[in-house]
Amino acid sequence: MGWKRKNDDVDGEDGFGGGGGGDKEKAAAAAASSASAETKEKREILPSTIKNKERRSAVHAKLKQQKTLEKRKKLKARDAAEKRALELGEEPPPKSIPRTIENTREFDETVCRPDDEEVPLSTFATSADDYLRDLFAGNDCDEFSSVLKREHTPKILITTCRFNSTRGPAFISELLEVIPNSQYYKRGTYDLKKIVEYANHKEFTSVVVVHTNRREPDALLIIGLPDGPTAHFKLSKLVLRKDIKNHGNPTGHEPELVLTNFTTRLGHRIGRLIQSLFPQEPNFRGRRVVTFHNQRDFIFFRHHRYIFDSKESKHTDSKDKKTKNDKGEKVTQEKVIARLQECGPRFTLKLVSLQHGTFDTKGGEYEWVHKPEMDTSRRRFFL
Amino acid sequence: MPRTTTVESPGCPPFRALTFDVLGLVKVVEARGKQGGVPKVVERWGEPESRNCVLAACIDDRKRDPMLAVARKCGKIELLNPLNGDTRVVISDASDTKPEDDPVIGLHLFRRERTEERSRSCTLLSCTTKGNAVMRSFEVMDSPEDSVSNSTTNKWNVCAAGSVLCCKVDGSENYAMVGGKGVELNIWDLDKCSKMWTAKSPLKNNLGIFTPTWFTSATFLCKEDHRKVVAGTNSHQVRLYDISAQRRPVLSFDFRETPIKAVTEDIDGYTVYVGNGSGDLASFDMRTGKLLGCFLGKCSGSIRYISRHPDFPVIASCGLDSYLRLWDVKSRQLLSAVFLKQHLNSVLFDPGFADEEPVQHTRDMPENEAQRQRVDEAQFVDEEGTLPVKRKKKKKTHKEGRDHKTPAKENNGIDKLNRKKKIKKAKTLAGNDNAL
Structure with missing residues (x-):
């Protein structure tokens, strides 16, 4: 406000000077002083408080340019420091880690740590799976342990909501290719509870329900059987295989499963629920990977084929070799390159609720429900 | 800047609480200090095993020889010392049915001596899902092998069909209440083991829809009076029954959308705390049926048990989100939350703990x-x-x-x-x- 008042004063004085024509010296001095004051205060005052548009945009542009210049200078200085350090053979200055929402996430005591006191880590786990299993005593006796300990092979029933058309069936046909040992059953008009009962009888280990709304799959329900939890996910950003450029076609081998960033107790539980959908012995010949990547509570699903290509390295290298090796005419150095090819659907899941027991909307107990009062911070994540 | 929300814990009064979880662990949570004690897990009893899942627990806080009864999934009922967790007596049901098929649902340890002749005898009432109620009395010796269950077991069946889901004993310990899925609320005279009163299901509503009986939790409204009973149903209804008035509920109202999973009375005799399947906790005035207020605290898992501190205005709730939460009754603020890692089935306050502080005070x-x-x-x-x-x-x-x-x-x-x-x-x- 102070600035504005000054500005007005200056305007008035200018007008007065122009009108009167006398006292030019005084006016000039006043203008100069006001200008210096202005430059001082311009930095402090937000351009958004200026009401005159031209002036505001000018000030804003100036500020912005200054900022970019400063930034450039900073970058240059950093690069120079790094270069100098390299030349001198010193340790380069540590790279600063950008602050993201994830690495400044709110402290969560439910994040599982390996030094969890609930489980003494006396026995060193051999594989990652064993490690995970040993991590918590609770995991050892949860609903999925019989599948994950390979006592049962997973058998999945896939069904839909009552009305199902266009993208729904296409998605399901791709899901059937992704999840081995899964069967599609027409929903018909059966209650979901009846279907769960039936699946229990037929010794299925999980039921997956794809819910479509307006011919677009929008929700996924994973029910662990016989008494496992029920997870309700929102499904979004579905891209089917035929819409993916340069997609590959998956083989019938058992896929490898990659679950990343499931850190909290709830995350582990969801991870184990997903893990129990897939067979525990991947067939590495198939070179198929199914990825569930958790980032900021969104679970990204991707399905890839990979291949290790051996590429002959460049000729110059082999020449060098030749000079070193006496016999080395035939020696060509081989470089191994991993190549990825995406296949199968691509979608994103977001957990809505996790229910204790099988599907029961009326009498169900929830282990976790998303409530609006939890959304008071952007840096709070649950998985 | 990152806005971090920490739990502003105004601090708890000194208390000692025992929590019981799905893996059969008993954890002791204590808060010390007059103002603003931070509750911590002090002790952990038992080994994690899903067979040992605690189904029901009850504490007897007499001055000499306090007792803690714990019913486990494998059919055992254990009597522990609530001070150090030593096992005093183990009772295992030698019934023909598998214990997993007929789990214990209610447990009560009688505070007053039902058999006056011996001072160290205990009386225990247990009720299973299928309605087998057993009253046992036994002597407690120093070692678990010595103590023998007396032959004064009293067995009867509380329901013919359906499954019992809640069983409570009133303050005078003469009456027990039983209700469940397909079991109307019953009140039993424990001396005679006879049914005193049965509720009647409410009438069809104006659409002609009849909701089947499914009580999930119940409690006596006040300690002295066995005639007023508050029950929560699966159809998210809270009902007040008055035995002396009528067989249909005197008062009933809805609470949110998910089944009522825990109902606990206050010591003032009219307030009731209600917790439901999606983690909402509220207090109601049962004289009017008005909601006094909700307890807000980002509680996301079903509430399995609420217990009221006998002296301080504090309630503790626990449930599937594996947090033990302590709330102030008056302001309905979250005092503190303790993460206990497993799904919790029940929480009990140890009333004997509060004695320490005032004694010190006078001594000083x-x-x-x-x-x-x-x-x-x-x-x-x-x-x-x-x-x-x-x-x-x-x-x-x-x-x-x-x-x-x-x-x-x-x-x-x-x-x-x-x-x-x-x-x-x-x-x-x-x-x-x-x-x-």
Whole structure:
């Protein structure tokens, strides 16, 4: 406000000077002083408080340019420091880690740590799976342990909501290719509870329900059987295989499963629920990977084929070799390159609720429900 | 800047709580310090195993020889010492059915002696899902092998069909209440083991829809009165039954959308705390059926058990989100939350714990014995009625002073005595202030 008042004063004085024509010296001095004051205060005052548009945009542009210049200078200085350090053979200055929402996430005591006191880590786990299993005593006796300990092979029933058309069936046909040992059953008009009962009888280990709304799959329900939890996910950003450029076609081998960033107790539980959908012995010949990547509570699903290509390295290298090796005419150095090819659907899941027991909307107990009062911070994540 | 929300914990009064979880662990959570103690897990009893899942627990807080009864999934009922977790007695059901098929749903340890002849005997009522109620009394010896269950077991069946989901014993310990899925609320006379009263299901609603009976939790409204019963149903309804009035509910209202999973009464005799399947906790005034307020605290998992602290205005809730949460009753603020890693099935306060603090307090105070007594008296007075009594005292002293001013000239000896009295009174007043 102070600035504005000054500005007005200056305007008035200018007008007065122009009108009167006398006292030019005084006016000039006043203008100069006001200008210096202005430059001082311009930095402090937000351009958004200026009401005159031209002036505001000018000030804003100036500020912005200054900022970019400063930034450039900073970058240059950093690069120079790094270069100098390299030349001198010193340790380069540590790279600063950008602050993201994830690495400044709110402290969560439910994040599982390996030094969890609930489980003494006396026995060193051999594989990652064993490690995970040993991590918590609770995991050892949860609903999925019989599948994950390979006592049962997973058998999945896939069904839909009552009305199902266009993208729904296409998605399901791709899901059937992704999840081995899964069967599609027409929903018909059966209650979901009846279907769960039936699946229990037929010794299925999980039921997956794809819910479509307006011919677009929008929700996924994973029910662990016989008494496992029920997870309700929102499904979004579905891209089917035929819409993916340069997609590959998956083989019938058992896929490898990659679950990343499931850190909290709830995350582990969801991870184990997903893990129990897939067979525990991947067939590495198939070179198929199914990825569930958790980032900021969104679970990204991707399905890839990979291949290790051996590429002959460049000729110059082999020449060098030749000079070193006496016999080395035939020696060509081989470089191994991993190549990825995406296949199968691509979608994103977001957990809505996790229910204790099988599907029961009326009498169900929830282990976790998303409530609006939890959304008071952007840096709070649950998985 | 990152806005981090920390749990503003105003601190808890000193308490000791025992939590029971799905893996059969018993964890002791304690908060110490007068103002703003932070509750911590102090002890952990038992080994994690899903077979040992605690289904029901009950504490008997008598001064000598307190007891904690724990019913486990494998069919065992264990009696522990709530102070150090030693197993005193293990009772295992030698029934033909598998214990997993017929889990214990309600457990009650009688506080008063039902058999008066022996001081160390305990009486235990257990009720299973299929309605097999058993009353056992047994003697507790020092080692678990020695203590033998007496032959005074009393078995009866509380329901023919359906499954029992809640079973509670009232404050006088003469009556028990049973309800469940397909089981109307029953009240049993424990002396005769006979049914006293049965509820009637409410009428069809205006659409002609009849909701089947499915009680999920119930409690007696106040300790002395066994006639008023509050029950929560699966169709998210809270009902008040009055035995002396009618068989249909006197009052019923809905609470949110998910089934009521826990109902606990307050000691004032009309407030009820209700927790449901999606983690909402609220208090209701049962005289009017009005919602007093909700307890908000980002609680996301079903609430399995609520318990009220016997002395402080604090309730504890626990459930599937594996947090033990402590709430202030008046302000309905979250005092503190303790993460306990497993799904919790129940939480109990140990009322004996609070004794420690005041004892220390009195011990610290004076050296002189007479003075201490006075201070105690003064404290007592303060507790009874605070301000008016004090004022009276002051006035009295003034009057006495005036009265004694005139005769003071005449008699020196009396004056001296009075002075002494004054000094004493001043001391007592000072003590009074200290006590305040």
